Amino acid sequence: GENVEQHPSTLSVQEGDSAVIKCTYSDSASNYFPWYKQELGKRPQLIIDIRSNVGEKKDQRIAVTLNKTAKHFSLHITETQPEDSAVYFCAAGDDMRFGAGTRLTVKP
Amino acid sequence: ETGVTQTPRHLVMGMTNKKSLKCEQHLGHNAMYWYKQSAKKPLELMFVYNFKEQTENNSVPSRFSPECPNSSHLFLHLHTLQPEDSALYLCASSQDHRRGPGLSQDTQYFGPGTRLTVL
Numbered sequence: 001g002e003n004v005e006q007h008p009s010t011l012s013v014q015e016g017d018s019a020v021i022k023c024t025y026s027d028s029a030s031n032y033f034p035w036y037k038q039e040l041g042k043r044p045q046l047i048i049d050i051r052s053n054v055g056e057k058k059d060q061r062i063a064v065t066l067n068k069t070a071k072h073f074s075l076h077i078t079e080t081q082p083e084d085s086a087v088y089f090c091a092a093g094d095d096m097r098f099g100a101g102t103r104l105t106v107k108p
Numbered sequence: 109e110t111g112v113t114q115t116p117r118h119l120v121m122g123m124t125n126k127k128s129l130k131c132e133q134h135l136g137h138n139a140m141y142w143y144k145q146s147a148k149k150p151l152e153l154m155f156v157y158n159f160k161e162q163t164e165n166n167s168v169p170s171r172f173s174p175e176c177p178n179s180s181h182l183f184l185h186l187h188t189l190q191p192e193d194s195a196l197y198l199c200a201s202s203q204d205h206r207r208g209p210g211l212s213q214d215t216q217y218f219g220p221g222t223r224l225t226v227l
Contacts, residue, residue, distance in 0.1 A: 004150075045218070089150075095153055098150045
């Protein structure tokens, strides 16, 4: 099965700075890579995803990059805001293995 | 926010009780999922149903028993649970669930979860 590792486990940035979270996966057949944001006490919500036929996808301040050769994909958040503070999860594989999560704190 | 609903939102039960969690999706999806989310652990996939058929059971103990009467409803029946089963149980749905090389998954939409405490 798939094995997904996510780093860092915690990330603290100043408002306006960029944040980058990286996930590595083991199954080269994986071809769908979503990122979820989970605010305290709320459900995980999809914020962006990428499929293996593209290398990068962007949606306003959020972008995801995929390197299939190296088997890793990253979430990039630019111009961070306090409301970006949450736990972010990546996932990969047929059986949707989730990473352990990254707790992002954006300091005003 | 109302695409996937779960009841109850909170549940406290003793180890000898029997209870059920309910999930309903209003998105016209064909696949439904149960996940367990514990503190300091990744989201763990428990069960997958696609077109009412169970397609995955990730080595979940038999004290958890899923039921999917139709594509819109999913239940998780609980009996003789242990305190370590205390967690947030999340339901999700997606258009379909595909397995195999070259097949891409669909986006999953999560419900709000049931916070379960086993005493």
